[in-house]
Amino acid sequence: MSLDTSQPLKLARQYKLQWEKVQDAWVLLYPEGMVKLTGSAGEILTRIDGERSAQDIIANLQAAFPGADLHQDVIDFLEHAHDKGWITPV
Template sequence: MAETIDLSRPKLARTHRMQWEEAQNCYVLLYPEGMVTLNNSAQEILSRCDGEKTVSDIVAELQAAFPGNSLEDDVFEFVRLASQQGWIELDP
């Protein structure tokens, strides 16, 4: 499955919006049914889900931004979870 995900170009679902929430001092993902509070890792990944970059591109950007950490498995797992939750769409 990693072969399929790494070449996909994730983007936020049309019904979702990420924004800074001052009251919670963090980024949140808003959608019609509610809100998800994002930790820093989730925010870093979702902020790069623009429909242009592949998951492999996102991994490379994060590796450059946070050197010394092996992030590939974590990013792939988050992308799978976010897709299953309907937060993102995986365009080929």
Template structure:
């Protein structure tokens, strides 16, 4: 089992096979406006999650 921090959990909740990365970015930027632009953080997490085989995605 992997225990995710709150930020990672927020991202993972939005991964449903239908949302595109841009949808996830927009949703989280809207949900957390005081955090600034989360784009880079989201891409970093998704990259790390892919490397750890937590996610599988087609390009």
């Protein structure tokens, strides 16, 4: 699916993003289990707050990691997360 990069994004209602010290990683908790996230996935999902769009998230990450070409990787991950039902447009 093609994500509207200007629309704010939020976590789907059944998911909760949480730092797991034991896992040393961000995880997505849901009623049936847990998804352990990679470092980059955690960086992206921590910026999803119901107010920021994909464009906003990319700009924020570019500021945090200057010199990195993140645009397509972030879009690809957000589309994957949307397809999995982890995130939804507001």
